[in-house]
Amino acid sequence: MRGDAGLSDRVHALALEYVAPAADEVDRDARFPKESIEALRSERLLSALVPANLGGGGARLSDIAAVVAELGRHCASTAMVFAMHQIQVACLVRHGDTAFLTDYVREEVVGGEALLASATTEVGIGGDVRSSSCAVEAGGGRFRLHKQAPVISYGQFADAILATARRCETSPPSDQVLVLCRRPHLSLEPISDWDTFGFRGTCSLGFELDADDVDDCILSDPYADISERTMLPVSHILWAHVWLGIADAAVSTARAHVRREARKKPGATPPAAVHLAELMAVYLPFRAVAEQVARHFDESEHGTDTLGSLAFAIECNSLKVAASTLVVDIVGRAMRICGMTGYREDSEFALGRLLRDAHGATLMVNNDRILANSAQMLLVAKEA
Amino acid sequence: MEQMIRQVLADYGRLPVDAMTLDVDADLYRCGLTSHASVNVMLALEDAFDVEFPQELLRKKTFESIFAIEQALSGLVTSDRVSSV
Numbered sequence: 001m002r003g004d005a006g007l008s009d010r011v012h013a014l015a016l017e018y019v020a021p022a023a024d025e026v027d028r029d030a031r032f033p034k035e036s037i038e039a040l041r042s043e044r045l046l047s048a049l050v051p052a053n054l055g056g057g058g059a060r061l062s063d064i065a066a067v068v069a070e071l072g073r074h075c076a077s078t079a080m081v082f083a084m085h086q087i088q089v090a091c092l093v094r095h096g097d098t099a100f101l102t103d104y105v106r107e108e109v110v111g112g113e114a115l116l117a118s119a120t121t122e123v124g125i126g127g128d129v130r131s132s133s134c135a136v137e138a139g140g141g142r143f144r145l146h147k148q149a150p151v152i153s154y155g156q157f158a159d160a161i162l163a164t165a166r167r168c169e170t171s172p173p174s175d176q177v178l179v180l181c182r183r184p185h186l187s188l189e190p191i192s193d194w195d196t197f198g199f200r201g202t203c204s205l206g207f208e209l210d211a212d213d214v215d216d217c218i219l220s221d222p223y224a225d226i227s228e229r230t231m232l233p234v235s236h237i238l239w240a241h242v243w244l245g246i247a248d249a250a251v252s253t254a255r256a257h258v259r260r261e262a263r264k265k266p267g268a269t270p271p272a273a274v275h276l277a278e279l280m281a282v283y284l285p286f287r288a289v290a291e292q293v294a295r296h297f298d299e300s301e302h303g304t305d306t307l308g309s310l311a312f313a314i315e316c317n318s319l320k321v322a323a324s325t326l327v328v329d330i331v332g333r334a335m336r337i338c339g340m341t342g343y344r345e346d347s348e349f350a351l352g353r354l355l356r357d358a359h360g361a362t363l364m365v366n367n368d369r370i371l372a373n374s375a376q377m378l379l380v381a382k383e384a
Numbered sequence: 385m386e387q388m389i390r391q392v393l394a395d396y397g398r399l400p401v402d403a404m405t406l407d408v409d410a411d412l413y414r415c416g417l418t419s420h421a422s423v424n425v426m427l428a429l430e431d432a433f434d435v436e437f438p439q440e441l442l443r444k445k446t447f448e449s450i451f452a453i454e455q456a457l458s459g460l461v462t463s464d465r466v467s468s469v
């Protein structure tokens with residue numbers, strides 16, 4: 001990248017020019033934040049995580065996480081789209097080391113700044129992403145896949161979708177592969193709408209997905225490894241930064257409100273100021289942990305193999321559960337501080353959109369599932 | 385040792401195939417071993433062989449086949465004997 005400061009300045013400017021002005025309309029109309037994604041594309045940020053030797057920006061995950069948080073301050077839907085795209089990029093560049101997939105990354109992800117989406121959830125399976133019922137049908141150098149996907153964020157706007165499926169028709173549900181489904185060899189038939197409480201701009205409709213393409217599109221690493229080493233840690237880290245962005249916005253709003261109250265009666269500390277102090281005591285540790293786990297990921301790429309370890313998986317799971325719970329708490333506290341002005345939708349201190357978006361956090365891979373998973377690992381994990 | 389490993393897999397592996405006749409090199413994950421079940425297999429192995437898997441063996445690879453499990457366990461069983469002398 002052109003240095004961290006350069007990157008965050010560029011993103012800050014882009015967010016003020018494109019992301020913030022559209023945020024309320026994106027939310028109200030549940031429409032795709034196309035101007036924001038176009039702006040990120042023209043700044044070559046969609047390929048920022050691709051290593052420099054493939055022509056990408058060569059950013060670290062913590063740099064990308066900082067971009068996600070900055071976007072999240074202005075529009076959580078834009079931040080979530082960007083985060084989900086980067087999760088798919090991470091899977092491709094870390095697990096697609098064949099000539100075919102490397103060419104795809106160089107030509108389409110970098111050359112075309114392609115937008116990648118994800119279809120892990122499946123109708124009839126619920127939120128258990130480590131289990132599939134659809135299966136890849138392969139033969140003669142080609143494959144076919146049919147998947148009923150209840151939620152594919154920005155599916156209509158994506159250039160390719162990474163989908164999970166059983167390795168072949170005889171494979172058990174847990175023996176999954178990850179398949180790159182590229183346009184135009186991909187068709188999506190909408191089966192459900194996206195009219196939700198929050199993250200409305202992610203346009204996460206349900207689709208019947210059909211793909212028919214060359215079998216080089218099937219990643220060779222088992223999905224179990226991709227999930228453990230990349231998809232889960234990167235998802236939890238980047239999602240946590242979307243929520244951190246929401247928390248940042250709530251904290252800024254609360255601070256501005258308290259400052260305004262203080263100016264009205266200089267000399268007397270406004271009653272809400274103590275709630276702001278309490279809010280900071282919740283917010284600052286949240287920020288510190290989110291940033292720390294991102295750094296651990298970057299360090300483990302070079303140092304010891306912590307990525308496949310139970311300790312790191314428990315760390316990422318705990319980040320997800322903590323961050324998704326804290327973001328709701330933080331917006332709630334900001335609401336108490338701002339009072340009626342935060343409750344109103346037409347005020348400069350409006351917090352409604354932040355609160356609605358915050359509530360999506362516990363559902364994206366349900367916290368109950370994540371806790372059950374950690375509980376299982378804690379039975380055998382030794383202390384680090 | 386192999387028979388005991390097979391018995392543990394049969395009891396706790398929740399495999400859709402017969403653990404008693406499985407090839408020693410067969411990839412257990414491809415046979416349907418989930419990460420959830422692998423934790424139970426590990427706990428049952430610790431109990432059956434009276435050993436404890438150290439941190440560095442808590443990896444997917446350790447449980448990828450009957451052979452891999454046997455390799456891991458033989459290291460643990462001998463080192464345990466040595467330390468208890």
Ligand SMILES: Cc1cc2nc3c(=O)[nH]c(=O)nc-3n(C[C@H](O)[C@H](O)[C@H](O)COP(=O)(O)OP(=O)(O)OC[C@H]3O[C@@H](n4cnc5c(N)ncnc54)[C@H](O)[C@@H]3O)c2cc1C
Nearest residue numbers: 118119120121126127151152153199363365366368369372
């Ligand atoms: C904004 C947003 C965007 C999304 N985008 C995508 C996308 O692009 N692609 C995609 O594939 N998916 C996407 N999803 C889906 C998401 O990742 C989850 O898979 C989905 O939200 C889970 O839905 P669920 O709560 O109905 O299912 P479940 O996880 O099955 O949960 C339903 C209920 O069952 C309980 N439960 C069930 N089983 C267990 C268990 N074993 N342990 C503990 N509790 C259990 C839970 O507590 C919960 O109350 C998105 C979701 C959101 C909110």
